[in-house]
Amino acid sequence: MFSLPVQDNALLRPLEVWHAEEFAAHMDRAREHIRPWVGAGFISQDVEGARGTLRRYAERQAADGARLYGIWLEGTLVGGVMFTDFNAALGSCEVGCWLEPAAEGHGVVTRACHTLLDWAFTTRGLHRAEWHCRADNARSAAVAKRLGMTLEGVSRESWSYGGTRHDTQIWAVLADEWRAHTG
Numbered sequence: 001m002f003s004l005p006v007q008d009n010a011l012l013r014p015l016e017v018w019h020a021e022e023f024a025a026h027m028d029r030a031r032e033h034i035r036p037w038v039g040a041g042f043i044s045q046d047v048e049g050a051r052g053t054l055r056r057y058a059e060r061q062a063a064d065g066a067r068l069y070g071i072w073l074e075g076t077l078v079g080g081v082m083f084t085d086f087n088a089a090l091g092s093c094e095v096g097c098w099l100e101p102a103a104e105g106h107g108v109v110t111r112a113c114h115t116l117l118d119w120a121f122t123t124r125g126l127h128r129a130e131w132h133c134r135a136d137n138a139r140s141a142a143v144a145k146r147l148g149m150t151l152e153g154v155s156r157e158s159w160s161y162g163g164t165r166h167d168t169q170i171w172a173v174l175a176d177e178w179r180a181h182t183g
């Protein structure tokens, strides 16, 4: 099974069904921190729920769709990055991410997303990658900006959480912009 170095002490690997127990333990550390900012379906409560999330991603990956990757910092699963959507026929994808609190502030998510975007644009020849976040999610927007994405617009009151409807920011980077950003 492959693993890519994200930085000296951090590895990026596919996050798969056999990680269910490790993913559930990580979710116990991450759940309340990420709950306001990610899709409700991503928040699992126990090992069976965690296995269900991993299985859904595995099934979508088998159809060349969404994909999920974990980040291990000092040997502990601390978060990850994903293609929440991947459509080779349309030439577009959407990237997402999450971390447990102790892993924030090291740059691991920006670097891991860089790896996903390189693969999408270079290996797979996609044309466009999007990033969706709640408009008040400053840390998430900062990652999109660091990746060279442009804020294209706001989908108004499209994100329901805790009885309130929030705006969603849509960020994106195009293939030639990615080459300029990384070149």
Ligand SMILES: CC(C)(COP(=O)(O)OP(=O)(O)OC[C@H]1O[C@@H](n2cnc3c(N)ncnc32)[C@H](O)[C@@H]1OP(=O)(O)O)[C@@H](O)C(=O)NCCC(=O)NCCS
Pocket (backbone or CB within 6 Å): 033, 034, 037, 038, 096, 097, 098, 099, 100, 103, 104, 105, 106, 107, 108, 109, 110, 111, 132, 133, 134, 137, 139, 140, 142, 143, 146
């Ligand atoms: C969004 C989220 C993953 C961002 O985490 P993060 O730690 O800020 O992002 P990174 O891993 O890229 O790290 C960036 C931080 O590391 C610092 N850093 C250190 N070395 C760095 C490097 N080489 N490259 C980039 N940043 C680096 C940056 O300065 C930044 O810290 P700062 O915000 O204090 O300035 C995290 O806040 C989170 O999980 N939030 C809850 C879930 C969520 O919002 N998910 C996204 C849904 S759209």
